[in-house]
Amino acid sequence: MRAARLIKMVLLLQSRPSMTAAELARELEVSERTVTRDAQALSEAGVPVYADRGRAGGYRLIGGYRTRLTGLHRGEAEALFLSGVPGALREMGLEDAASAARLKVSAALLPALRDASRTAAQRFHLDAPNWFTEPRTPELLPAVADAVWDDRRVTARYRRGEDEVERELEPYGLVLKAGVWYLCARVTEAADAADATDAVDAADAADAVDAVGGDVGDEGDDADFRVYRIDRFVSVVPGGQRFARDGGFDLPGFWAQRAEQFARSILRTEVVVRLSPAGARRLPYAVDPVAARQALAAAGPPDGEGLLTVTLPVESEEVAHERLGALGPEAEVLAPESLRERFAADARRLAALYGQGAEGRTAIRRPDVRPGPPGPILDA
Numbered sequence: 001m002r003a004a005r006l007i008k009m010v011l012l013l014q015s016r017p018s019m020t021a022a023e024l025a026r027e028l029e030v031s032e033r034t035v036t037r038d039a040q041a042l043s044e045a046g047v048p049v050y051a052d053r054g055r056a057g058g059y060r061l062i063g064g065y066r067t068r069l070t071g072l073h074r075g076e077a078e079a080l081f082l083s084g085v086p087g088a089l090r091e092m093g094l095e096d097a098a099s100a101a102r103l104k105v106s107a108a109l110l111p112a113l114r115d116a117s118r119t120a121a122q123r124f125h126l127d128a129p130n131w132f133t134e135p136r137t138p139e140l141l142p143a144v145a146d147a148v149w150d151d152r153r154v155t156a157r158y159r160r161g162e163d164e165v166e167r168e169l170e171p172y173g174l175v176l177k178a179g180v181w182y183l184c185a186r187v188t189e190a191a192d193a194a195d196a197t198d199a200v201d202a203a204d205a206a207d208a209v210d211a212v213g214g215d216v217g218d219e220g221d222d223a224d225f226r227v228y229r230i231d232r233f234v235s236v237v238p239g240g241q242r243f244a245r246d247g248g249f250d251l252p253g254f255w256a257q258r259a260e261q262f263a264r265s266i267l268r269t270e271v272v273v274r275l276s277p278a279g280a281r282r283l284p285y286a287v288d289p290v291a292a293r294q295a296l297a298a299a300g301p302p303d304g305e306g307l308l309t310v311t312l313p314v315e316s317e318e319v320a321h322e323r324l325g326a327l328g329p330e331a332e333v334l335a336p337e338s339l340r341e342r343f344a345a346d347a348r349r350l351a352a353l354y355g356q357g358a359e360g361r362t363a364i365r366r367p368d369v370r371p372g373p374p375g376p377i378l379d380a
Contacts, residue, residue, distance in 0.1 A: 002038075005030070009038055010047060010067055018052065018060035035059075088128070088176050093142035129179030138181055138230040143238070147171045153188070153239040158232045170243040172225070173251040177259075181230040184254060186246075225249075227258055267291055267313035271320050272335040275308045279330030286326045287314065309334070317342075 005028055012027055013019060021032040028035065039059055042049045048062045129135040138144075147154045148171045157166045169185040176182075267288065275283060284292040295310040302308045314320040317339050324331050325346065333340045 006038055006042060007067075009035075010042065010049075010061075013049065013059060013061045014066060018058040020058040024059065091137045091141055091181070092145040092174070094145070128176055133179055135179045136231065138233065140233045140236045141174075141181055141230055143236045144171060144183055144230055144233070145174060147236070147238055148174055148183075150238075151242050151245050153241050153243050155237045155239060156228070157234040158228060159234060160232070164234055168239070169226075169228075172245070172249055174230075175227075175251070175255050182255075183228045183230055184251060184258075185226060185228060186224045186243075187226055225254065225258075227255075227262075263288065263290065266315045269314050269316055269320065271312050271314055271317075271324070271333060271339055273310055273312055273324065274332040274334055275310060275327075276330045277302075277306060277308075279327050280308050280310075282327055282330065283310075283312075287312065287320075287323045 009024060009028060012024065019027075021035045024035045025032045028038075030038075039049045039051060048065050049059055050062045051057065051059055144154070146152075151170075153168060153170055155166065155168050157164050168188045169183075170188065171183055171185045173184045174181060175184060273279075280296060283296065286292075291313050295312045296308070299308050299310045312320075314323070317336065320333075320339060321342050324333065325343070333343050
């Protein structure tokens with residue numbers, strides 16, 4: 001246990017100019033006194049760890065000391081080669097750089113571990129897009145990725161509905177969600193007022209959401225950040241100015257908050273549904289699973305017939321008609337009345353179809369109902 005901690009301490013100091021005892025203690029999840037003892041042990045073992053005294057002091061490696069990757073065991077080496085996403089790297093234009101890095105890492109490993117890349121590739125493969133979708137790489141993704149790596153402002157034009165909008169952005173990070181690429185970016189002060197209108201519109205949430213605006217969390221630190229679908233970009237022009245990146249920006253945390261906020265924002269309609277036990281079990285698979293579980297948890301006890309009545313938030317009446325229809329006779333819509341009438345019409349049509357033999361059936365006619373969106377864009 002201690003040996004692994006000592007190796008991690010060396011690697012931490014190797015990756016930064018210096019670190020305070022408090023920073024090392026936080027990274028290693030030990031006390032500052034343990035950090036002091038570990039630094040002394042490394043020094044006695046020949047690792048040139050030097051302690052700077054004073055308020056601005058800390059620990060650092062001297063003499064350009066570097067450790068080789070000889071402390072890795074097989075599981076760690078194989079996990080290292082699993083950390084890359086080949087398809088995503090290729091789409092961002094980083095395949096050659098990633099290949100060169102893997103070769104250098106392989107050369108630095110002990111001979112007994114140099115087959116780690118092959119054994120990992122034989123056992124694990126990541127296929128990010130959803131089933132039955134044709135992944136398309138956005139043409140402007142490499143340009144956006146370059147700007148993200150370089151901390152360089154860009155002027156981007158993107159489609160929002162029928163219009164095109166131009167914004168100056170500070171690109172902070174890229175997210176690949178279910179085969180769709182998104183850019184998390186901070187808008188400049190000049191564009192912030194205009195971007196405040198770039199919120200989710202439930203009417204086109206399934207097909208044309210370009211940006212998700214608004215505050216995140218209680219502190220408002222992320223209020224200037226937006227999420228953009230890269231396949232909506234029409235042009236991306238890098239600027240000559242780099243921006244000062246906010247070191248406290250947490251991309252995974254921001255994405256998780258914004259995705260949850262988006263999912264909640266499009267559930268703007270409520271329906272009341274009576275469910276059989278089978279319908280209650282299947283509800284999370286037919287509609288938004290988080291909304292379904294919350295609705296089930298908030299429901300009262302089953303009635304005398306064992307049926308459960310829930311109030312379910314949904315995107316729209318059209319989406320509810322499509323999704324709840326998958327439950328068949330295991331669900332009965334009680335409200336709104338207009339949605340109940342849709343299912344009643346479906347039931348009459350089904351009775352007409354199945355109430356006669358196949359030889360005497362009439363042609364199936366679709367009702368004159370405008371279909372709703374297939375679901376939230378963040379899950380597309």
